[in-house]
Structures are given as structure tokens and as C-alpha cells.
Amino acid sequence: MSDGAPPPPAPAGRPLRVAVVGSGPAGVHTAGTLVAAGLPDGVRVDVLERLPVPFGLVRYGVSPDHPDMKAVTSTLADVLDHPDVRLVAGVDMGRDVTLDELRAAYDAVVLATGASTDAPLELPGVDLPGCWGASELVAWYQGHPEAPRTWDLSAREVAVLGVGNVALDVARVLARPARDLLATEVPAAVHEGLAGSALTDVHVVGRRGPEHARFSPLELRELGAVPDVDVVVDPADLVLTPEGVEHLAGDRRARQVVEALQGFAERGTTGAPRRVHLRFSRVPVEVLGRTEGRVTGLRTHRAHAGAAGVVEDLAVQAVYRAVGYRSRPLAGAPFDAGRGVVPNEAGRVLGADGEPLPGLYVVGWAGTGPVGLVGHTRKAARATVASLLEDVAREPAAAASAADPLDLVDRLRAGGLHVVDLDGWRAIDAAEVAAGAAVGRPRVKLVEVQELLAAARREGRA
Template sequence: MSSDAATRPGEPAAGPDRPPLRVAVVGSGPAGVHTAGALVAAGLERGVRVDVLERLPVPFGLVRYGVSPDHPDMKAVTATLAEVLDHPDVRLVANVEVGRDVTLEELRAAYDAVVLATGSSTDAPLDLPGADLPGCWGASEVVAWYQGHPEAPRHWDLSAREVAVLGVGNVALDVARVLARPAEDLLATEVPAAVHADLAASRLTDVHVVGRRGPEHARFSPLELRELGAVPGVDVVVDPADLVLAPEAVDHLAGDRRARQVVDALASFAERGTTGAPRRVHLRFARTPVEVLGRDAGRITGLRTRRAHAGAAGVVEDLPVQAVYRAVGYRSRPVPGAPFDDRRGVVPNADGRVLAADGEPERGLYVVGWLKTGPVGLVGHTRKDARATVASVLEDVAREPAAAAPPADPLDLVERLRAGGLHVVDLDGWRSVDAAELRAGADAGRPRVKLVSREDMLAAARAGAPGGTAGGPAGRGPS
């Protein structure tokens, strides 16, 4: 790209009569929608048109399918994201998957810029003997189930009386809390009926949350930890010996307010002891998982750990669990046609500019969110990250000379997808799905009841379109 010292970032390079900047954002989770919002808020003199592509028939990604159903306040961010999709210069293009329905090359030919925002949706690998046994799952799998993700199973095996959750972050707490919480408590949420039925039939008595590091390094948020302690019918069990800290741990706490709050909450659990509640969540620290037991039996019979605490270093403990959930982090999937750093699990980039194999920026291709940074930060962090990537987009646009010919028309691209039989869900289609879920919730005395199958979502989207044909023909069924 040529440099123009007289042009400031965000200013048009060739006058106000240039056609609007056309941007495709791939992914409609918080990172993608905040990116669209930052683009339309930039106030470009030439204007901007943003298409937000989503492979599912519904938007909002992590907020819809990652935030735990018993955290309705966190799900309220959906209203902010919906305001962006309502903007006249933003268009939702859902039920369209890059790499299957359209190639990245086609998008780059049709838009001035393409921003990848597909997030992190799979589990980080864990090299642990026995991790391939039936009943050892990644946290993303069980989260997708209880969130009603259309690609998750409708039912889950909850026959285990004791389970282990590996990891000491908020995802581990979410999994432990949802599995242990009385099922009737979830009737006030949008949890799908089939999920509620499975949870109501659960035989669970104990959840063991296991972390390699000491409590001073737990990544729980203090709020989520306190919420766990308030779940009715559940005792939170902490071994006081785990809270005897080494001098370096005390030094760490002195400089980390959040960590101090976490340790204080854990200390309150240890002091409280047990009350005889029917279920227990054990928070275990400084224990390294070394093996999932049960290979000879062909099923999980336990989890072997090795203590790392100074007072019991090297001591082996076997937990009598029948299922294991790995909550050791998320990982991004590659986007077909885009560079990908398989070791780090991100798209290589510099300030959001996607880098080719030679280290040079790919013209007009950008990345945002966890696909850019790895799974760091909470939902609110994505707004700042989106603004940073958009700043790079606008800086490059300002320096780019006027094109000799405009790119292909994105409208033609979308109409071609529809003409090929793909049901492209637009904003009206999503509003129809949303209304159907709210009606179902009202009928059940709940805030919302999610549609969980792709077919039901597409049927609801189609019913709300003019003439009952939202997005075109019947389109693609389940993946």
C-alpha cells in the first residue's frame, strides 16, 4: 500500500465521491459485532457498509452459546449488540459459512476489507493418559449442550455420581455450577427443556474442580466464586491445607487485588465447612492430573493426581470419578484460506493486520477477538480490541489509492448464494427467531425458550419474512 503523509487515518484518500467502504466481518459474536459498530461509528466521509457473516442461523456467538444460562445479567449485552445490527449501514448475513458456502477469496474480491472474527470454539488439547476414554469431554462440548447449540447433542449422559473438572478458571466454575445446581433453579432461565430434563435426572453428588497451581493463581473471578457459594443445596468444600501459602505466594497476593479476593473467598468456604447439602463442589489446588483411570475397564473409574503443595509434594491421590471435563482453555479453528499459527492457535497478525507466510500484511485482510489474541479477556474486552483492529483498517484505507475498478458487488454475492438454494438469514429472519423464542418463553413463564435445531431456527426465520420466505429457498439443513 502506498503511503500518503497528507492523509490522516480515517480520511478518504480520493474525495467524498468515492463509493462507500465495503467491509465483511466474518463472525457475529461480540468481537465481530463490536467491529461493525466501530466501523459505522468512524464517521467516514465516504460512508461505510458492513456485512456481518455468521455460519449459524442466529447471531451473537459467545453471548448466546458461551455465557452460562444462570447469568442473565451477562446475557444482557445482547441488547447492545442488537443495536449495532439494527444500524442501517450494517447487514446481517447469517447461515453462511466461509469455506463451504463462500470462499475467503470470493469475499476479498467483493469487499474492500474482510475482518475475521470467528473466535475460539474448541478445547485446548490436554496430553493426559486416558483422556481418550468415554466420558472424558472438553468443556466446550458440555457448554454447547446446556446452551442449546444446534450442533450439540440434545441429551447428555449424567449418570456419573462424581465428576472432575480440570482447570481453575471461570469456565470450570460455570461447568461445575451448572452440573451441581438444582435443576429447578434453571427454570427461570432460557435453558432448553431437554437440558433441564437431563439435569433433573442427574445422579450427581460431587464435583471435583482440580487445578495444577495454588489458589493464589486461580483465574476465577471473585464474583463467580461468591455466586458458587450461594447456590442452594450445594456445599463448596475447600481443604484448609490448600490455603497454607508459601512466602512467594503471599508476595504475589500483595500485588494482585483480584487474587486476594479469590483467596479470601476460598478461606471463607474452608471456615464454613459442610452443611450436609446433597451436592458438593470440591475446589482442589496444587494437584497435577497425571492419568484418567479406567483403561482396563474401558470406562472412567477415577482421576489420579499428584500433589504439588509443599506440605505434601509428590503425594498421589486418586479421585473416584466417573467423568472428566477438561476446562483448560479454548482454541480457535483455522478459517479456510487464511494463514493460521497452529502452535499458538491464532491467525498471525500485527495490530490486527493478517500476516502472510513472509511476514508481510495480507492486503485488505484483518482479524479481531480471540482469533487474533487467543482466548484472553472477558466479553467487555472485545470492544477495545475491535477498535484497535478497526484503527488499522481505517489507517490502511486512508493510505490506499483509489482503485482502478470497484470490487465485485457484495449484494450480487448474497443474491447468488440465495439463487443457489442457500437460506441466507437476514435481520428480519433473526427478529422472527427472536420473537418465536420470546413467545415460547412467555407461554412457559420464562424469559425465553431457545430454538435448538437448525431446522427450527430456519423455519422461524422464514415465517417472519415478507410472504413467509425469509432469505430465499429452504436452504441447507443441519451440518
């Protein structure tokens, strides 16, 4: 990507033109923050999305049995409804348009592509068939257009590595009776696959003690309320070190988590057909099965002071890694491969020399890594927009553009690209709701790109 001089000054009285690349919460909140900023000459924001549908993490990351979390979609939709915001979906930066083209057509470009790939885990056997990143399973059960349509659920026992909310989501969706998901928007093929699952036990494995688990108390309570599932906690895992006791004293959330875990340990088991075992202070050292050519177990070392170094082998036939997410490199944009983020300072993207690149910004997980939940993106959006507007006010010459964004989108359409606008998305939304109503469900997701585009064309524009 060129780091050249900024383009000439913008014509007086013209609205500021901004492209936001990514329509997840960070991108949409950035658009909303811009149009609410009260700029004297106004602002026009195009929200670009490589998939035919908006909302990113909310549509394809929030667990389907969390409909209350998905209600944030209505807030995001209000932003896309704003007359100064335009949805430009089905456009992939790098495939359909370059970053240089965007920088030429807009006064500022904000990268909001999130973190969608699994963080690497150096572990012998991690490349065995049957060992997956959690994001791969999540994409399947969320009906992501780029995910496989079927999933191997023949394992009776599985291990989930990690003690964050993603690990708990994976464990809960795998263990939950499939009939419960008929009240959600999961695709029919996903429900069918889960209904045929052979699962009996899920082992959620964390290397640190329970006081450092990243589960939210609410997620734990939800797990405990799943019917026909026992949550199993070994009381020995809840014996804390002096350092652990001190940590709890200063962390209310951690205390609530440990209290919930103690409740599970005291409750014991009921003989339910499925079990979720929450295991702490166990360091994974090897995925077993290299001789067999498939996952046959997980080897761990106990890290608790009373049993440090003790080897434990879990007989599992599948392993899911839920140890964090990373961003993907973006075509033409700087990328810090070590940290898995776009290098930046206060949202300003930094070039190879460490200096900000004119008119280029980043927001959300693409710039910070996976920090905070959906609500955190509002704060992130405000911070990046503050930097952008500060630069525009200080150096108006950097807020200029010779090309017209309308010409760019028309050129993409003229080239045969199916660009989905807001009407197209509304048509997709209506088609999914209608498909759900036909079977007594709130919505049934369309999963194939061509299905989505066909729905967009029926009454919208694509």
C-alpha cells in the same frame, strides 16, 4: 489463498465495504466501531455468521444462569439495527463462500470467528469415554445447533480440570438444582437431562495454588449462594508459600479470591445433597479406567511444598477439561497451528512471508487466543479498525473492489441457501420469547437448524 496485488481503486464517493466474518461480540463491536468512525463517504458492513442466529459467545458461551451477562445482547442488537450494518447469517465461509470471493467483493474482510474448541491436554487416558472437553458440555446445555441433544449425566462424581471461570460455570451448572434453571432460557431437553442427573460431587482440580486461580471473585460468591450445594475447601490447600504471599500483596483480585476460599473453608459443610470441592496444587497425571474402557478415576500428584509428589486418586466417573480454548483453522486463511490463532500484527493478517495481506484483518480471540472477557472485545475492535482505516487512508488502491456484496448475497440465495437477515433473526427471537411465555419462562431456545430457519421464514427472511 492468493496473496496477489490489490484490486483497482474504488470509485470516488463510494462507501467503504467491509465484511466481518463472525457475529459474536468481537465481530459486532467491529461493525459498530466502523459505522461510528465518521468516514467521509460512509461505510457498509456485512456481518456474516455461519449459524442462523447471531451473537456467538453471548448466546452459546455465557452460562444460562447469568442473565445479567446476557443483557449485553441488547447492546449488540443495537449495532445490527444500524442502517449501515447488514446481518448475513446462515453463511459458512469455506462451505458457502470462499475467502477469496469475500476479498473480491469487499474492500476489507475482518475475521472474527473466536475460539470455540478445547485446548489439547496431553494426559494418559484423556481419550477414554467419559472424558470431554468443557466446550462440548457447554454447547449441549446452551442448546447449540451442532451439539448433541442428550448428555450422559449418570456419573455420581465428576472432575473438572482447570481453575478459570469456565471450570466454575461447568461445576455450577452441573451441581445447581435443575429447578433453578427453569427461570433461564435453557432448552426443555437440557432441563430434563439435568433434572435426572445422578451427580453428588464435583471436584474442580487446579495444578497451581489458590493465589493463581483464575476464578473471578463474583463467580465464587455466586457458587457459594447456590442452594442445596456445599462448597468444600481444604484449609491445607490455602497455606501459601512465601512466593504466594508476595503475589497476593500485588494482586487485589487474587486476594479477593483467596478470601472467598477462606470463607468456604471456615464455613464447612451443611449436609447439602451436592458438593463442589475446590482443590488446588494438584497436578493431573492420568485419567484412570483404561482397563475398564471408561473413566473410573483421576490420578493427581500434590504440588504443595508440604506434600509434593503425594499421589491422590479421585473416584470419578467423568472428567471435563476446562483448560482453555483454541481457534479453528479458517478455510483459505493463514493459521498458526502452534498458537491456535490467525497470525497477525495489530490486527493485520500476515501471510507466509510475514507481511500483511492486503485488505485482510482479524479481531478478538481468533487473533489473540482466549484473552479477556466480553467487555475486552470493544478495545480489540478499536485496535483492528484503527489498522484497517490507517491502511485505507494510506493506500486507497487497497480499498477497492470490482464485485458488489449485494450480488454475492443474492447469488447465495439464488443457489438455494437460506440466508437469514435481520428480519429473520427478529422472527427467531420472537418465536423463542413466545415459546418461553407459554411456559412462564423468559425464553426457550430453538436448537435445531431447521427449527431456526422455519422460524426465520415465518415473518422474516431466510
